[in-house]
Amino acid sequence: MSNSLKYPPAWLSWTLWGLGVGFYMMAFYQRVAPAVMTTELMREFAIGAASLGNLSAFYFYAYVGMQIPTGVLADHWGPRKLLASGAVTAGIGSLVFALAPGLYWANLGRLLIGGGVAVAYVACLKLAAHWFPARRFSLVTGLALFWGLIGAVGAGVPLRLLVDHFTWRPVMLASALVILALAVAAWLFIRDDPSEKGYESYVPASLDMGASGPGPLAGLKQVLGYRNTWLLAWIPAGIAGPQLAFSGLWGVPFLMVRYGLATTEAAAMCSLMMVCMAVGGPLLGALTDRWGRRKPLYIIASLTATVGWAVLLFVPGLSLALFVVLGSVVGLVSGAMIIGFAWGKESVPLPLAGTAAGVINMGVMIGPTILQPAIGLVLDAMWSGQTQEGVRVYSLEAYQAGFSLMVVWGLLSCLLLLLTKETFCKQQE
Numbered sequence: 001m002s003n004s005l006k007y008p009p010a011w012l013s014w015t016l017w018g019l020g021v022g023f024y025m026m027a028f029y030q031r032v033a034p035a036v037m038t039t040e041l042m043r044e045f046a047i048g049a050a051s052l053g054n055l056s057a058f059y060f061y062a063y064v065g066m067q068i069p070t071g072v073l074a075d076h077w078g079p080r081k082l083l084a085s086g087a088v089t090a091g092i093g094s095l096v097f098a099l100a101p102g103l104y105w106a107n108l109g110r111l112l113i114g115g116g117v118a119v120a121y122v123a124c125l126k127l128a129a130h131w132f133p134a135r136r137f138s139l140v141t142g143l144a145l146f147w148g149l150i151g152a153v154g155a156g157v158p159l160r161l162l163v164d165h166f167t168w169r170p171v172m173l174a175s176a177l178v179i180l181a182l183a184v185a186a187w188l189f190i191r192d193d194p195s196e197k198g199y200e201s202y203v204p205a206s207l208d209m210g211a212s213g214p215g216p217l218a219g220l221k222q223v224l225g226y227r228n229t230w231l232l233a234w235i236p237a238g239i240a241g242p243q244l245a246f247s248g249l250w251g252v253p254f255l256m257v258r259y260g261l262a263t264t265e266a267a268a269m270c271s272l273m274m275v276c277m278a279v280g281g282p283l284l285g286a287l288t289d290r291w292g293r294r295k296p297l298y299i300i301a302s303l304t305a306t307v308g309w310a311v312l313l314f315v316p317g318l319s320l321a322l323f324v325v326l327g328s329v330v331g332l333v334s335g336a337m338i339i340g341f342a343w344g345k346e347s348v349p350l351p352l353a354g355t356a357a358g359v360i361n362m363g364v365m366i367g368p369t370i371l372q373p374a375i376g377l378v379l380d381a382m383w384s385g386q387t388q389e390g391v392r393v394y395s396l397e398a399y400q401a402g403f404s405l406m407v408v409w410g411l412l413s414c415l416l417l418l419l420t421k422e423t424f425c426k427q428q429e
Helices: 010-036 036-043 049-076 079-099 104-116 120-131 135-156 157-166 169-190 214-225 227-238 240-259 264-291 296-315 320-347 350-380 396-417
Strands: none
Touching: 010 036, 010 049, 010 079, 010 104, 010 120, 010 135, 010 157, 010 169, 010 227, 010 264, 036 049, 036 104, 036 169, 049 079, 049 104, 049 120, 049 157, 049 214, 049 264, 049 350, 079 104, 079 120, 079 169, 079 240, 120 135, 120 227, 120 350, 135 264, 135 320, 157 169, 157 240, 157 264, 214 227, 214 240, 214 350, 227 240, 227 296, 227 350, 227 396, 240 264, 240 296, 240 320, 240 350, 240 396, 264 320, 296 320, 296 396, 320 350, 350 396
16 A cells, blocks of 8 residues: 555644644643733833733733734644744744833734734644544543643643743743744644645545635635524633633732732632633533534533622632632633534535635634723722732722623523534534
8 A cells, every 4th residue: 555545643633733733732822921021021111900900901902903814824834834924923022022212012912922823723633633534633632722721721830830930931932932943833834734744645535625625705604604603602701701801811919919829829710710621622522523512511511600600709708728729610601612612613615614714713712812901990999998918909899890791691601502503523524
């Protein structure tokens, strides 16, 4: 048998996909890094909660805006070019942020970072579709989320310790160099399809991204014509959004106020929730594969997360130990947002899977994009005027008022799930 008739060896598939996931890990790292630097950033740029929320959200503004173009380009341009160009953009943005002389430049840096890393997950999905059997797609996408969230954990206690030792600017500068190195590696080693290395592709030629798909605009119009696309875009905003708004920015100062924790202890708690979400993604994705249904488990997990947030944030006298246990459960079930990607892929013709993934990933990021600055606005509106070492101090009641937005959006997501169409884990023809 000739080499061209063999599927690629597992080690090669995992290695090439792993380079894309490495960039995705840095995307999550940059996404939540401000959470453990709130005091330094507020002092450095002389800003309050609203401006800090906006600074963090500049990442999401670009990330969300890039998702549909990213999905279209993933179908018609390929993941290699996307990953390399995205990493260069994110690396430059990290340099700008690390060296920012003022808030304008810091915002610009966060904007470039968000726009650059926006390509990471969709590119990983395209690599997974071409380099792995279809039966492993849900597992591989869940593992991508797992490693991405491990990157977020790196922006918890480890980042806090590095910032304490070196200050935040040198640490961010080193992060920029890592991202630029990934750009070089992506260009040199990643290939869009096994056929480029003489192996058989897992995607039939008739369904390849350029072989049978419509043009970019026609493809986008077709994807948006499916009801599930719209619903599966808005639903994870209320599931992943609260998790990323809490663990990615406001959870650390909230825990310091509520339980009197040190910054590193509060960061560890937020990191634990992210780790649980990382575990929940592939676990729940694999369970839906075995069950042969997407909808029931997504509903159960989403309702559990929403009720869990309400208990965590508003039940008085909740002990720290119980908060840790319940927070872990909320993190675990929040990983259910990964189900939407396999579900969305099945809801549209396969040549448009990248476009669908971009639309759904845009929805995932709409949650923290809106919630982070909105919570900051509520905090500033309820600020009593108290400061400590030049940084505003907010009351527990102010945090709870801001976090109520998370619970409301979670309830909306649960309602929208009832309107979705089950695919029974079967690909749309």
